[in-house]
Amino acid sequence: MHLRTTVIRAFRILAVAEACSWAALLAGMYVKWIAGATEFGVQVAGPVHGALFIGYGIAALMLWRVQRWPFLVAVLAGASAIFPFATLLFERWAGRRGYLSAARTAEPSAALEPSRA
DSSP, X not given: OOHHHHHHXXXXXXXXXXXXXXXXXXXXXXXXXXXXXXSHHHHHHHHHHHHHHHHHHHHHHHHHHHTTOOHXXXXXXXXXXXXXXXXXXXXXXXXXXXXXXXXXOOSOOGGGSXXXX
């Protein structure tokens, strides 16, 4: 499998998993701080969310390089991991705009390059 396809697939999976881990962490925080029951949810979901957050960030940085994303797209990808469930929104947004397409060509078109003759 081509590196580009592998990284895109991993990014999409990590975007969903990171959002799910947000849900688990928020539920754990509710149980700990509001219900006052136990810290177990935070103790489990916290490290899982942290690992997925880092994985998502690494995948986003790899796509910035491999897909030659504009800097603003890379910043949006990183910022989306900070807000609960925003990685899902970014993944959909980027997919619709072709930033997650394995066929994406970031190279300038030959028709747009100045003639060298």
